[in-house]
Amino acid sequence: MSVKTLRKIPLERFVDLKVDYAFKQFFGTEQNKNITVAFLNAILNRTGHNAINEISFMRQEFGSEHVDDKQSRLDILVKTQNDLFINVEIQLTNQYDMMKRTLYYWSRIYTSQLRKGMGYHKLRPTITINICNFSLFEQTDNYHSIFQLYDNFEKFKMDDVLEIHFIDMNKFIKQWYAKQLNSCKNVLAKWLMLIGMVDGRKEKVYEEIYLELEELAMKDEELFNAFNVWQDLSRSPEDYYAYQSRLKYILDEAAKLEDTKYIAEKEGLLKGFERGIEQGIEQGIEKGIEKGIEKGIEQGIEQGIAQGIEQGIKHGEKKKQTEIALKLLRRNTDVETIVELTELTVTEIEQLKGLLD
Template sequence: MELTKSLRQYPLEDIIHDTVRDEPADYGKNKSDFSSTKKFKALKRIPLSGLMDLKIDYAFKQLFGIEKNKQITIVFLNEFLQKTGRDPIKDITFINIEAGGEYIDDKQSRLDVLVLTTAGEKINVEIQFTDQYNMIKRSIYYWSGVYRSQLRSGMGYDELSDVISINLLNFNIFDQTERFHTMHHLFEDEEQFKLTGVMEFHYIEMPKLLKAWKEDQLDPWNDVLARWLLLLGMIDHRNKKFYEDIYRELEEIAMEDETLRKAFHNWEELSMTPEQFLAYESRLKHILDEEAAKREAELRAQKAEKDGMKRGMERGMERGMERGIERGIKSGMKRGIEQGEKKAKKLIAQRLLSDGAEIQYVMGITELSKEEVLEIQKDIMG
């Protein structure tokens, strides 16, 4: 499968290095407040097709899951926490943890990004590119592993910290809502009070996000989470879609948002590093090959089902015809015998009546009804 060509093939004039302003972000301003700002390129400009798709787990981890980009990750995660009223993160520590037994052969599955906050919360960020139709159970499984892993000898259950699960999905899973960001906790059924805060799930459905963007329902100038999520949705290598309009909007916002500007720079540097881009291409190819193999298996199953139904119908028709002929013969023979017996009985009745036998006597001998015997007698008398 042909993937994005190496960035080394792009001419130097396609990559622009410009001076940027290092000013703190002011999220309270509206887009109109910047309309009179002198516009200039804040970011190195490479073709969008040369950027890694951040919805691929490898690229996401390289930008959000490493120590040197810790401040970017803190800002990104804080936008989720403030949606549920949690205190902002001051600092994080990256943790490597594996969840075992996910598959039948008990393979180990490394979590995408897991951090420990200074408040003791553990935040697991999972990015899923392909719908495996098990995302809710998968996220609960990962959550339970992280929550259970905290317990050490001598600890009490009240010492277990909250675990927050953030799931970034390249597909939709909830038909009940058009909202791209849903948050889930444990609540009492009738009065809806929260059972506990130790369990918290966030689901981001990227197709709904892009739909909201196209319908002009997003304001990344005032919704900081929306601008970060649009950053993730801007590149779509699988479908060869690259959203220039999103780039232009975020580029202008990055004039005032220092962390977003840093994320752009690091993203482009990552994409321009040959070794990193080669590893990214390898991971993307692996995912696309898995999708193709799964699709081929589904098509084969559908064809087998269709062929099976066709053969079943043909066999059913053949058997039906055979049974119909057999039943027809049996039914015809039965009717013929019945009709022959009836005719013989009428002949006997006719002879008895001609010899002057009583009607009741004839009925007893032939088992004909009174009406039938009277009809025969009428025919004899002419």
């Protein structure tokens, strides 16, 4: 092996493997199955008789059982020689739903094994691996967190059916630069260096990581082969165009989400309806006093203020929800997102759209 055969393209040409299109082309295809097997063994720390030797790629989309069910589109789903199901998800940007999304995907995969007349004892363990380009857990500096079902007091495992991994690429890169990792002995570190070397969002390549990867690849056949596959993917005109299109879409959606979040926070939607509550209390007191006079000074004021405050708060909240919805509609935000942010109904939002026409 020579450096010349390893380095074939400029550094800036390498695709970011954290972009789901590139990730799936690299780790989720039949021709790269050996790379996927080595990667999974590194994450799950499986060696010897416990190692994964063979995988089958499974369909990535779960159909809905009912008309209104949500569709599930997975990045990579494989089944091992021991009928172990492994789902690998890559996330370049934070959509603020990672925990619940992970549990939902895990449950769909786990329960999909069950067929009519099949006993529960035949259900096989399901593993979910999330590789995130953002931090989820402030409680730890570890870049690799593993969750299973344990007793809170004695810490013994209930069962091995659930295993969820989170890999924090930001923490990994930070530890690598702090020289806290021994990449010669840490098998997973080699693969994470490969995934973390390019930052598509910042249009940046970590050349220091490349130089170490290049040196490691000279001694590691699996890494050497993976490096060449990565270069072939990066220099393919069709794949590179698809990668760039997907990266742009992801960044545009992330920007929209941040804009929406900023507007909602600015208007007080996510931080509470302080302004609406204040107005509601003022209106509520006024109405409460008026009602109290009619029914009797002492009893009326007491009951009227309570009911008035409640009605006033609701009125203030509704008014603020409507104002936020109108602003989001003017920014062409989709109806589903507005429903989630304002808790207005689809019908109410459609009526508001009519006001803008």
